[in-house]
Amino acid sequence: MKSLAQLVHELGKLPGIGSKTATRLAYFILNSEGGYVNRLSTAMMEAKAKLRNCDSCYNYTEEALCDLCKNPSRTDHLIAIVERPSDVDAVLSTQSFAGKFHVLHGLISPIDGTGPEELHLNDLRKRVEALGETGAVEIMLALNPSVESEATALYISKTLQGLPVEISKIAYGLPMGGALEYADKMTITKAISNRVSVQSCG
Amino acid sequence: MKSLAQLVHELGKLPGIGSKTATRLAYFILNSEGGYVNRLSTAMMEAKAKLRNCDSCYNYTEEALCDLCKNPSRTDHLIAIVERPSDVDAVLSTQSFAGKFHVLHGLISPIDGTGPEELHLNDLRKRVEALGETGAVEIMLALNPSVESEATALYISKTLQGLPVEISKIAYGLPMGGALEYADKMTITKAISNRVSVQSCG
Numbered sequence: 001m002k003s004l005a006q007l008v009h010e011l012g013k014l015p016g017i018g019s020k021t022a023t024r025l026a027y028f029i030l031n032s033e034g035g036y037v038n039r040l041s042t043a044m045m046e047a048k049a050k051l052r053n054c055d056s057c058y059n060y061t062e063e064a065l066c067d068l069c070k071n072p073s074r075t076d077h078l079i080a081i082v083e084r085p086s087d088v089d090a091v092l093s094t095q096s097f098a099g100k101f102h103v104l105h106g107l108i109s110p111i112d113g114t115g116p117e118e119l120h121l122n123d124l125r126k127r128v129e130a131l132g133e134t135g136a137v138e139i140m141l142a143l144n145p146s147v148e149s150e151a152t153a154l155y156i157s158k159t160l161q162g163l164p165v166e167i168s169k170i171a172y173g174l175p176m177g178g179a180l181e182y183a184d185k186m187t188i189t190k191a192i193s194n195r196v197s198v199q200s201c202g
Numbered sequence: 203m204k205s206l207a208q209l210v211h212e213l214g215k216l217p218g219i220g221s222k223t224a225t226r227l228a229y230f231i232l233n234s235e236g237g238y239v240n241r242l243s244t245a246m247m248e249a250k251a252k253l254r255n256c257d258s259c260y261n262y263t264e265e266a267l268c269d270l271c272k273n274p275s276r277t278d279h280l281i282a283i284v285e286r287p288s289d290v291d292a293v294l295s296t297q298s299f300a301g302k303f304h305v306l307h308g309l310i311s312p313i314d315g316t317g318p319e320e321l322h323l324n325d326l327r328k329r330v331e332a333l334g335e336t337g338a339v340e341i342m343l344a345l346n347p348s349v350e351s352e353a354t355a356l357y358i359s360k361t362l363q364g365l366p367v368e369i370s371k372i373a374y375g376l377p378m379g380g381a382l383e384y385a386d387k388m389t390i391t392k393a394i395s396n397r398v399s400v401q402s403c404g
Contacts, residue, residue: 024217044243047228
């Protein structure tokens with residue numbers, strides 16, 4: 001059954017899909033009614049063909065500018081830097097962010113050959129410069145904690161040097177609903193070093 | 203981003219893939235190198251086009267008879283009845299079954315309109331009849347416990363009436379590594395009613 005093995009092999013390349021799940025998906029596809037394979041194939045090809053990067057924030061969009069960048073009720077003076085398009089969805093889901101985005105599509109990684117150009121950091125600088133005299137900008141780094149994201153943060157602050165920007169980063173600490181007892185050492189260390197003042201007595 | 207939403211929608215129809223996983227897969231597909239979408243689409247279409255049901259056991263195969271049915275070291279006198287092709291893999295993985303299979307591709311379900319014809323039960327009867335005078339046949343029902351599988355078992359024994367067959371079913375009980383304390387009532391009830399004699403004293 002070479003063609004079944006081949007299908008399982010290709011499905012197994014999808015993220016988070018092991019060989020057991022790939023086999024289950026393959027059997028589902030074999031069993032699916034006639035149109036499904038065509039619809040899925042078409043959807044993949046259309047998405048690949050139509051979606052491009054937004055000229056401003058580099059998120060996926062079908063037009064020159066994405067819906068978020070075109071939205072006038074979002075301020076230009078707060079820009080969240082995220083690694084991936086799915087992180088945009090995660091930040092938006094909180095409904096507590098009224099700014100815009102810059103999607104890196106990666107992190108600085110000399111080993112993988114990902115440098116500042118791949119992350120469009122110069123375009124980020126131009127974008128801030130274009131705001132001109134209309135006030136200061138806050139750049140909020142919303143990156144997953146890692147060595148690469150630290151290096152990326154460093155590059156971003158270097159790139160934006162001399163501009164009226166304030167760079168912040170999201171808080172790392174104990175997750176809501178988490179328990180000190182079960183948290184890893186790094187998280188507790190971060191939670192302690194990032195402690196905030198609650199009340200000062202005396 | 204209609205084309206992204208459409209891709210997520212189609213991926214979300216796969217079994218066990220919720221909207222969050224579908225979104226992750228969609229972003230992976232958008233990000234994949236050029237050839238992947240084509241290779242996956244081709245693999246799906248080829249599998250759909252080439253794979254057919256085995257003339258004897260109805261498992262998937264690319265030829266008239268599957269490799270298991272053609273294998274002369276597997277006995278014709280022990281046939282495992284399974285619901286789905288993936289169950290064949292599960293039984294084979296034990297390396298403790300030397301017989302052949304009959305894949306139902308479903309269970310008797312009047313609501314879904316699945317009757318004895320869809321399960322090819324008459325073909326099973328003909329298959330047993332074809333063995334003629336060469337000895338008795340054991341039909342081993344390897345079905346997941348459910349009301350539908352009970353009804354299916356009943357139909358199978360009816361269909362095979364008058365033939366020299368013995369019908370058995372796999373044991374239902376406490377799983378290996380399982381604990382009585384955490385098992386559900388139905389499992390414990392089955393384990394008690396299916397208890398086997400260990401030693402008789404006196």
